[in-house]
Amino acid sequence: MKKCRDITRLLSEAQERELTPSERISVKLHTLICSGCRNFGSQVDILRRISRAYVRGAADEPQREEDSGD
């Protein structure tokens, strides 16, 4: 039985590679009963979305929008 430490490692690795069927089953079974790891799993996705928004310049957009008429 895998522990939270291992499951979060797999959830992190899933951002880099496709998990094997048995890894996916371990993760599924574990996250059904563990809200911490379930939340971690969605947060690694959110970290990716946030990072891409950051590089796109989202950090400056609210101030820049009024310049659109240039």
Add this chain to the structure above:
Amino acid sequence: MSESTAQNAGKLSDDTVPSALMDGEFLQQLRQQMYRFSLLQLDDPQLAEDAVQEALLGALRNARTFGGRAALKTWVFAILKNKIADTLRQRHRFVDADQLLRSDAEEDIVDTLFKESGHWHRQERPAHWENPESAIRDKHFWRIFEACLEHLPARQAKVFMMREFIELESHEICAAAEISVTNLNVILHRARLRLRECLENNWFIREG
């Protein structure tokens, strides 16, 4: 590099350049942001400056109409990202002995998140984040995000940014950083654990 940059830029007539790039103050600000981003990744002032120069030149060469500064900035940063990715792929020196030594200390801190049994400490267990999309639209959130990035150990931050900002694949990062895939996965795991903890404590689940 910078001499030819100046010559090429000199050949462009004003009307082919997006108006925002003619705004000295905006351009200065943009250059600074680009340089900071580039330096974080490349860790070498000259290479960082070269990447910024080339990206700006690329933007000037392919001058086109932009709806606004945000669109221009997005485009210039996309070019910069490609330049940085090229530089990283060509380069095979990255990890020094200091950084390898420090990685032992990194381990201790992440280990405090879990009990010996491998399960979360109760107070460290990730909580549900409400409405991450609204954070992305909030400029205060980005200050927190930058501060959390700066709190990561240097090597974790760099590898995380190679993956999530520059969007390099695992094998490309391993080659540039001269680390194994296992090592890469450990570093990214720790970086994500720390970053999420920092964002949770300082933004998503703030107390009081």
